[in-house]
């Protein structure tokens with residue numbers, strides 16, 4: 001390709017280590033970076049406004065062509081901390097669940113867990129804009145990203161979706177991966193992997209650059225988010241995609 005590759009990334013804290021190298025100037029001749037929340041990055045990739053996006057994996061079935069172009073993504077093996085079902089009341093008293101408009105993967109994961117694992121059948125409502133103020137009484141909500149790290153302080157009950165998936169399946173879970181909607185040159189992929197690794201190898205610098213008081217970022221980056229997309233993660237991803245087909249999600 002003789003133009004720059006257009007890359008869409010997510011504006012959450014969990015993405016900072018992956019794009020730190022790019023933001024330090026790596027690959028600046030080869031790519032342009034735009035940032036948005038996950039559902040919008042998915043839309044950009046589907047509509048070909050970007051060539052590669054850090055997109056929710058629930059986008060995969062919506063693409064005519066897809067290639068996972070990086071060894072790193074947003075995944076977990078157990079508690080993820082930033083994706084939860086937040087509630088004032090115990091699980092069995094929840095009447096309504098609001099679904100985060102910024103998410104494509106976790107909202108579908110929540111539907112799977114409610115049916116197969118938690119065995120609850122509340123009213124489910126899609127949201128369009130900030131809805132966190134409505135999480136009260138028997139109305140619970142699925143919240144993702146930095147807003148979920150904040151919501152942990154506001155809700156009496158936090159049901160972690162990474163933890164629930166692990167308990168149900170014994171597997172890790174992949175939320176988002178760098179996915180291209182067309183073939184990308186191997187030299188670009190090699191450089192892109194190195195750029196992703198740059199920040200992961202320098203977490204102290206990343207944390208220093210983006211200080212955050214609400215949640216300990218070392219815990220988040222080292223114990224909650226698990227960035228390497230190894231074969232066990234791919235097994236978790238395959239199983240999730242199978243559930244999406246089974247439930248028509």
Ligand SMILES: C=C(O[C@@H]1C=C(C(=O)O)C=C[C@H]1O)C(=O)O
Nearest residue numbers: 038056082103104105106145175
């Ligand atoms: C773990 C997270 O994964 C995110 C969850 C996504 C989704 O639900 O669609 C998409 C991208 C990821 O950034 C998070 O942001 O908290």
